[in-house]
Amino acid sequence: MRRRLLTFCLIGLLWGAGVASANSSAPTIVVLGDSLSAAYNMPTDDGWVALLSERLGDDATVINAAISGETTAGAVSRLPALLDTHTPDIVIIALGGNDGLRGYALSDVRANLVDMITASRDAGATVVLAGVRLPSNYGSAFIERFLGVYADVAEEHEVAFVPRLLEGVAENEALMQSDGIHPNEAAQPRILETIWTALQPILDPDTATAGRH
Numbered sequence: 001m002r003r004r005l006l007t008f009c010l011i012g013l014l015w016g017a018g019v020a021s022a023n024s025s026a027p028t029i030v031v032l033g034d035s036l037s038a039a040y041n042m043p044t045d046d047g048w049v050a051l052l053s054e055r056l057g058d059d060a061t062v063i064n065a066a067i068s069g070e071t072t073a074g075a076v077s078r079l080p081a082l083l084d085t086h087t088p089d090i091v092i093i094a095l096g097g098n099d100g101l102r103g104y105a106l107s108d109v110r111a112n113l114v115d116m117i118t119a120s121r122d123a124g125a126t127v128v129l130a131g132v133r134l135p136s137n138y139g140s141a142f143i144e145r146f147l148g149v150y151a152d153v154a155e156e157h158e159v160a161f162v163p164r165l166l167e168g169v170a171e172n173e174a175l176m177q178s179d180g181i182h183p184n185e186a187a188q189p190r191i192l193e194t195i196w197t198a199l200q201p202i203l204d205p206d207t208a209t210a211g212r213h
Contacts, residue, residue, distance in 0.1 A: 026060050027089035027203065030082055030125075032075050032116065033066035036132060036165060036191075037094050040068050040182045048191040052199075055192070060203070063088070071098045072112035079116055083123040090202060091120040092195065094130040094165050100146055101134065110149045117157050128198050129154050130162040133170050135181060160198040167194050 031037050031049050039047025044064075053062035063086050065078070072095050082088075093116050099109045113129065120127050131150035134143050147163065154161035166183060168190055169175045175187035183191060 026058065028061045028063065028086055029056075029090045029092065029199075030063045030065050030086055030088040031092045031094070032079065032082070033092070033094040034070040034098055034132075035066070035068035035182060036097065037064065037066035038068045039188075041177060042185045042188075046185045046188055048188040048195065051188055051192045052195070056203075066094070069098060070095060071102070071104070072096055072109050072116070073099075073104075076112050076115050076119075079119050083119065083125070087123070088120075088125045090128065090199070091116075091125045092128045092130065092199070093117070093120075094132060094162075096146075096150070097132040097134065100138065106146065106149050109146075110153060113150070113153050114157065117153070117159055126202055127157075127159040128162065128195070128202070129159050130165040130195065130198075132165050160202060162194055162198050165191060165194065 029052075031052075033049075037047070037049055039045075039050065044050055047064070049062060049064040049066065053060075053064075056062060063082075065082050067074075075093075075095050083091075093113065095116075096109050096113070099112075117127050117129070129150060131147050134146055136143070138146075151161070151163065153159075164170075166187075169183050169187045172187075175183055175190065177184050
């Protein structure tokens with residue numbers, strides 16, 4: 001009887017170790033963003049980051065480190081602690097809109113994006129970079145220059161890239177809040193799909209490779 005009990009205990013310990021090992025293989029994703037990712041003016045559970053967590057379930061841990069009003073400089077200063085605390089496998093960077101609204105130099109935005117990419121990679125994380133929009137009153141020429149910073153950084157540093165976080169959203173008044181800057185609840189699933197195009201191949205590279213044949 002005692003031998004049988006010891007056997008059952010041993011089996012339980014081995015099974016528990018197997019579960020722990022399986023869970024530890026699930027990636028951790030940190031979203032470094034501003035109000036566009038922080039579920040501004042809506043329930044947190046309705047934001048695209050929460051929808052991402054819901055989609056992935058137990059297959060990943062999603063940390064929403066987005067803060068309304070955040071700038072690239074602010075995120076650079078916060079990132080080391082986030083990396084130490086969460087040891088993420090993937091970092092999604094969706095920042096810069098507040099820099100543009102405050103008239104910060106594009107060279108500073110670029111330098112901060114590069115610093116975040118470098119720090120994330122040095123910590124062992126894969127990076128997804130998302131371009132963010134400025135209001136149309138900034139003029140098409142400046143907006144294109146602004147978005148060009150993201151494209152150049154993504155190409156130079158070979159990171160997964162989402163050219164426009166609000167693709168198909170910013171142009172649709174029905175998907176924007178009354179301020180014309182922030183997406184509403186109805187827009188969140190679409191934002192998730194836009195991010196998913198870059199994130200899914202990282203999470204499941206075999207599927208992405210198969211899709212190219």
